[in-house]
């Protein structure tokens with residue numbers, strides 16, 4: 567096992583060296599995207615995610631440009647920017663209800679497109695999740711029913727599923743600046759080991775989930791010709807068995823040819839009211855989990871990320887440095903490309919601070935830390951072999 571880890575580290579070092587060495591050198595098979603036709607900007611972003619994870623992590627925030635606590639639809643505004651002066655490096659979006667005018671959290675899709683373009687032009691990163699309505703019942707993402715099986719070819723909801731994919735593809739194909747497709751980290755069918763979405767465990771069968779994931783990737787890549795997507799797998803921590811982490815994490819894993827990012831969503835270890843363990847064991851579980859996803863990613867020559875986290879309403883004013891940053895920094899075996907906190911919807915439902923919030927000072931310490939990267943700390947992320955971090 568030790569030898570295997572060592573070999574993996576050597577392979578990682580060699581590929582990283584090759585990646586950094588110059589455009590004339592071909593990558594080894596490692597660290598390449600599952601989409602062999604990925605655009606050069608998308609490939610560069612992916613290569614740079616590995617480089618970033620060696621030095622720290624990018625900070626991300628869902629819907630950061632669209633609204634914050636007590637404001638909506640601003641221009642060049644974000645609660646994170648109000649507090650720090652900088653945008654988060656990663657901007658999260660959700661395509662739930664794509665095809666309508668507004669997404670499931672009332673973000674107008676036309677504005678979302680503008681914000682995605684502006685983020686790209688400033689050198690930030692966009693990631694998209696999809697709280698997709700149930701294609702079988704026509705109800706929300708939380709509506710149960712055998713929709714996964716029925717969304718597969720031959721199923722009753724297959725036509726609807728394809729129509730939804732067409733709408734999604736239509737939106738993604740508009741994510742362009744001039745002729746350049748904007749690279750997007752796409753995180754479909756997330757938290758599938760939970761039972762709250764129609765694609766969740768207990769509602770859908772493991773084999774059907776895997777088939778639907780693969781169908782989705784194949785459809786977007788081949789039929790829709792989209793080559794600007796980086797695919798992230800994101801189970802939920804609360805349903806992972808810590809005693810059997812790897813096996814549990816890999817429940818319904820669609821395969822190395824269908825996933826680029828080894829992510830997980832973790833609210834559980836960072837203050838969820840449903841987790842009754844004491845602070846020390848939660849911290850240990852967070853560290854162990856992050857080490858495990860880093861190891862799984864390394865073994866697969868992929869990159870790890872904490873794709874969603876946060877403490878609702880940030881009720882602990884030192885949460886950012888003590889509960890999030892300190893554990894991440896405590897172990898060099900943790901390597902994450904980014905950490906994204908959820909949306910600032912309301913005073914009682916926000917995950918980043920806002921101006922005047924009790925966690926502001928602590929967040930500024932988090933912001934200043936040499937291992938946290940905001941938009942102003944990164945550059946050239948869509949190019950290979952350039953200086954990436956400027957902090």
Ligand code: BMA
Pocket residue numbers: 660670671697908909911
């Ligand atoms: C949840 C909450 C909901 C929201 C959903 C999708 O965590 O924030 O209010 O609708 O995510 O963004």
